Amino acid sequence: MNQIIDKVTEGQLKKDIPQFSSGDTVKVQLKITEGNKERLQDFVGIVIRRRGSGIQKTFTVRRVSFGVGMEKVFPLHSPSIEKIDVQRHGKVRRSRLYYLRQLSGKAARIKEDRHR
Amino acid sequence: MTVGLLGRKIGMTQIFDAERRVVPVTVIKAGPCIVIQKKTMGTDGYDSIQVGFEDMPERLVNKPMMGHFKTKGMSPKRTLREFRIKKLAEEYNVGDIINADIFKVGQRVNVIGITKGKGFAGVIKRHGFSGGKDTHGSMFHRAPGSIGQSSQPSRTLKGTKLPGRMGNKQNTVKNLRVVMVDAEQGILLVRGAVPGHKGVLLTIKSSV
Numbered sequence: 001m002n003q004i005i006d007k008v009t010e011g012q013l014k015k016d017i018p019q020f021s022s023g024d025t026v027k028v029q030l031k032i033t034e035g036n037k038e039r040l041q042d043f044v045g046i047v048i049r050r051r052g053s054g055i056q057k058t059f060t061v062r063r064v065s066f067g068v069g070m071e072k073v074f075p076l077h078s079p080s081i082e083k084i085d086v087q088r089h090g091k092v093r094r095s096r097l098y099y100l101r102q103l104s105g106k107a108a109r110i111k112e113d114r115h116r
Numbered sequence: 117m118t119v120g121l122l123g124r125k126i127g128m129t130q131i132f133d134a135e136r137r138v139v140p141v142t143v144i145k146a147g148p149c150i151v152i153q154k155k156t157m158g159t160d161g162y163d164s165i166q167v168g169f170e171d172m173p174e175r176l177v178n179k180p181m182m183g184h185f186k187t188k189g190m191s192p193k194r195t196l197r198e199f200r201i202k203k204l205a206e207e208y209n210v211g212d213i214i215n216a217d218i219f220k221v222g223q224r225v226n227v228i229g230i231t232k233g234k235g236f237a238g239v240i241k242r243h244g245f246s247g248g249k250d251t252h253g254s255m256f257h258r259a260p261g262s263i264g265q266s267s268q269p270s271r272t273l274k275g276t277k278l279p280g281r282m283g284n285k286q287n288t289v290k291n292l293r294v295v296m297v298d299a300e301q302g303i304l305l306v307r308g309a310v311p312g313h314k315g316v317l318l319t320i321k322s323s324v
Binding site: 002004005008012031054078080 | 129303
């Protein structure tokens with residue numbers, strides 16, 4: 001991208017982001033402000049997409065809770081994200097795991113990739 | 117009226133604000149502008165300052181313009197613009213440099229530019245007509261429809277919305293919030309979109 005644009009956003013880019021990709025199970029710790037109190041909220045799920053570049057990079061995490069599928073899109077460099085914890089590397093053959101939306105239960109499992 | 121600034125659109129990106137929200141911003145390379153000429157009520161019939169933006173190689177400047185720059189002792193500039201000014205005229209002198217620091221973060225600005233040319237566009241794109249159904253036996257799709265009555269008035273009224281050239285004309289976007297000012301680098305960030313393609317010449321003025 002443009003050098004000037006890079007310079008503008010440079011200061012806001014995080015440098016301590018762990019390596020993860022589609023298929024990985026992550027725990028995202030989110031800063032939530034309620035009134036003037038701040039607390040952390042965890043969102044655990046499978047990364048089904050990473051897209052964008054630079055400061056506009058986002059990733060989508062999918063989880064199924066109480067039988068209801070739920071997806072959240074996080075800006076990777078958002079200051080609201082306290083920490084990203086990679087819990088498990090998954091073995092998948094594509095970068096966009098939209099097929100998981102059609103699956104449930106045992107079929108929606110992803111094999112662990114122990115070599116990463 | 118206060119003085120404005122000339123700049124070039126660099127492109128759009130996003131940044132996070134203090135409340136950690138995503139803010140869409142346009143990056144503008146703004147200034148520096150140099151005051152070329154002061155016009156006053158006495159000599160010109162109105163008060164304004166003329167500013168120049170971006171240097172231009174001397175071989176490209178025609179003689180009348182070269183004379184204009186020479187008498188002021190300036191190197192030739194690519195773009196000249198005037199800003200109407202009332203009392204502030206005394207504050208600026210020929211040769212003064214105007215930078216992006218005339219704007220403050222949080223201030224509202226108007227941005228003027230030439231929009232992207234869309235070519236010859238139909239009435240749906242150009243004027244937002246609804247058009248007809250595509251299917252269900254419809255024989256009316258994207259045409260403008262009736263453009264007037266019969267024998268009375270026996271002509272199409274002036275100003276009737278019809279197909280034609282769209283875009284590539286001046287447009288102003290008002291009340292954009294200034295998000296960041298870096299006068300040293302000449303970088304100005306405003307919230308939201310501004311007219312035109314990347315590299316377009318923009319005029320930035322205070323909104324009030």
